Amino acid sequence: MRAHAARRARRVLARAAARRGRSPCRRRALIPSSCVCGFARTGGAAAQGVSRPQRRVPADGELCVATATNATNTAAEHAPVGGISRALLDAGVVTPEQLAYAERVRAKLGVERPLFDLLREIFSIGDAxxxxxxxxxxxRLKLGELLVELGYLRQEFLELALSIQRDEKSKGERRRIGEILIDHHLIDETKLAEALAIHLGFPLEAPGLVPLDAALVAELSADACERHGFVPLRRHEGRVVVAFSDPMDPDAVAAARAAFGADGVAPAIAERAAIRAALARLAGRQAPAAPVAASPSTVVDLLDEILDEAIGAAACAIHLEPRADGIALRLREDGVLSTRRVLPLSLAPALVHHLRVLCRGEDGSDVTHFVHRSGAQTCEVRMASCAIAHGERIVLRLLDVGATPASLDAIGASPLLLGRLRAELSRPSGLLLLASPPGGGRSATLHACLAALAGANTALAIVESPGARRFEGAAQFVRGRDRERFADTWLRALAQDPDVIALDEIDSPESAQAAVAAAAAGRRVVxxxxAEDAVGAYLRIAGFGVDRPLLASALGGVLAQQLLRRVCDTCAQPDVSRTARRFEQMLLEPDGRFLAGHGCAECRTTGFRGRAGVFELLGIGDDERRRWIAEHASGDSLRAASVAAGVVTLFEDGVARAARGHVSxxxxxxxxxxxxxxxxxxEILGRTGR
Ligand SMILES: [Zn+2]
Structure with missing residues (x-):
């Protein structure tokens, strides 16, 4: 028997391993593998909604697998027997040894499997x-515990529901756990009813489809029925069939038994909304409107759907903002936020809790990111939250970590500027600055520049903020990890003997000084x-207290850029707006027109699709150096001088792109x-080659 069970267990383990290999979990495992026991995952911290998987010492009188079997295996030690296990033990369906054995198999699986399934599979215990x-x-069973043990509900969601129940109880409200689970979208009501019907043998009823016996309801008050969530349906074989929304709620069952006798109730299960509708119909009232349900039934499905939607729309961020009327779901696409829909406010606690669980490190530490897979795409999701009037405002930034950097040709710069940029990059030393306003695409351009520099003879080191894209073949250093000082990170990067060292981004006096000093010492620094434009970038670096003569001598060039929304090709039409008319005389053809999108299904009526970059490259020659060293040089005078020296400004490059119909x-x-x-x-077209 034992050898037979061991063979089966090996097969279960092998299948679990094969499953892991074949279709990787959509996310990293939620439960640290060091946690050995599914029943030992309740913690005191759950009450604050910050539960963390931890082992629980059984309470007094609680049966424990280890004590029940005298097993010496430390994994099963102190694992308290849950409701189902105890019921199966008491009914003589499994032995304590079998239970302990299944526990150990589960501990080794590495993926979450309900103990119930394992018992069935390893010991061939029939469903009946x-x-x-x-x-x-x-x-004797408790609904929440049962759902967890059967694998219908996650332990942390049960803990969240219990903490909500405790909070409500302290305010004098009383709601059943099943109600809370459904209201907060922690479980789908249909699934819950099915689980109870399948595993506990409660018949599934549809009170809306059968005529009710008014005389039966009259034996109770309709209020009591509504309060306890049940409705008597019919007499059958001397008993009254009563449909409960939670047939395991002792108070509800007691209320029904008080009316129809201790043995007079045949409990069945039905969805809560159907029970309410049936009672309302009986009372001659209009059935209450069903609450607006988000199409996915649980927060897990909902979050997956939101993330997939955002990735599908190539959005770079998701904003979830609780307001009085619901949670506004907004996506940042092409740099602009747009509202997609409003979700029920009741989802907020479960959604925030679910995100916090996802943002939990393998070792149980709190981090701010998790990985989401959508089709072939793997995105890192970085979460930031803050408390506002109606709850927690969440921003999820999406980063396609697997994406390969764009080539320089694909950044959208004009052909002539690109040629000058390549010449700038080929210099052996000096600082090349890449500037843009926030969200202007400078980090992507940095990676494109590095991709152009990468090669068999070049060693690359990149110092960047957390959440940057992976760069194949470069030594990447994350700033601020484990509270490391910038200077130490920078030294570690320099120790890699890089030919090119990249810094994303210069945002402090010490990062400015480090970059300029390395460039002045003869390294290639990008x-x-x-900053708003090239001169603005120079002034910003100078503003960090870097010695101006040193900066002017180390600086090789400044590339400034901005991303503009691209006109939708499908609905582009001649632009007849006042702004367009103001600039029209610039166009070469007398009857020429700028273009603008008028909105179509392809661009979701925005008139824009994708983004287009505009660029300005300031090469630093001797004249610039002399001018820039002067302490009093103002931004305006430097800009005027750079235009006089032939630099095409961002605005002029933008006009060139508008004339070509790329942007409005x-x-x-x-x-x-x-x-x-x-x-x-x-002249602009001549200088850019657009
Ligand atoms: Zn369109």
């Missing part, structure tokens, strides 16, 4: 025997910085710093 045992013991002229006028006295379009 299990159901019979549970049916006989069902008065760094990003947040209104977008150019709104998003880019205006040029002083612009050049003619012909």
């Amino acid at each position: 025997r299990l159901r019979d045992a549970l049916e006989r013991q069902r008065d 760094a990003t910085c947040a 002229i209104a977008e150019v006028a709104r998003r880019l710093p205006p040029a002083a006295d612009g050049r003619s379009l012909a």
Whole structure:
């Protein structure tokens, strides 16, 4: 018997391993593998909604597998026997040894499997025997525990529901655990009813489809029926069939028995909404409207759906903002936030809790990110939250960690600028600054520059913020990890003997000084910085207290950029707006027109699809160095001088792209710093090659 069971257990383990290999879990395992016992995952911290898997010492009088079997295996030690296990033990369906054995197999599986399934599989216990045992013991089982043990509900969701129940109780409200689970979308009501019907043998009823016996309801008050969530349906073989929304709620069962006699009740199960509707119909009232259900039935499905939707729309961030009327779900697409829909506010606690569970490190530590797989795409999701009036405001930033960096040709720069940028990159030393406003695409351009520099003869080191894309073949260093000082991270990167060292981004005096010092010492440094344009980037670095002559001598060039929304190809039409008319005289053809999208299904009526980059490259020659060293040089005078030296500004590059119909002229006028006295379009096109 024992050898037979061991063979079966080996097969179970092998199948679990094969499953892991074949279709990797959509997310990393939620439960640390060091946690050995599914029944030992309740913790005191659950009350605060910050539960963490931890082992629980059995309470006094609680049966424990280890004590029941004298097993010496430490894994099963102190694992308290849950409701189902105890029921199966008491009914004589399993022996304590079998139970302990199944526990140990489960501990080794590494994937979550309900103990119930394992017992069935390893010891070939038939469904009928299990159901019979549970049916006989069902008065002693607790709904939440049962759902967890059967694998219908996660332990942490049960803990959340219990903490909500405790909170409500302290305020004098009383709700059944089943109600809380359904209201907070922690379990699908149909699934719950099915689970109880399948495993406990409660017949599944549909009170809406059968005529009710008014005389039966009259024996109780309709209020009592509604309060306890049940409705008597009919007499059958001397008993009254009563449909309960939670047939395991002792108070509800007691109320029904008080009316129809201790042995006079045949409990059945039905969905709560159906019970309410039937009672309302009987009282001649309109059936209450069903609550607006989000299409996915649980928060797990809902979050998966939201993440898939955002990834499908190529959004870079998801905003979940609780308001008085619900949670606004907004996506940032092409740099602009748009509201997708409003979710029921009742989802908020479960959704936040679920996200917190996902953002839990393998070792139980709190981190701020998790991995989500959508089709072939793997995204890192970084979460930030803050408390506002109606709950917690959540921002999830999505990062396609598996994406390969774009090539320089794909960043959208004009052909002539690209040629000058390549020349700039080929210099053996000096600092190349990449500047853009936040969200302007400078980090992507940094990776494109590094991809152009990478090669068999080049060693790359990148110092960047957490959550950056992976870069094949480069030594990547995350800033601020484990509270490491910037200077130490920078030294570790330099110790890799890099030919090119990249810094994303210069945002402090020490990062500015480190980058400039390394460039002045003869290294090739490529760094990003947040600034409106090229001169702004220079002034920002100088503003960090870097010695101006040193900065001017180390700086090789500044590439500034901005991303504009691209006009939707499908619905682009001549732009007749006032802004367009103001700029029209710049166009070369007398009857030429700028283009703008008017909205179609392809662009979800926004008129925009995708983004287009505009660029400005400031090469630093001797003239610039002399000018820039002067302490008093203002931004305006430096900008005027750079235009005079032939630099095409961001605005002018934007006008060139608008003239080509890539972006709307209104977008150019709104998003880019205006040029002083612009050049003619012909001259701009000549200087950019667009
Ligand atoms: Zn369109």
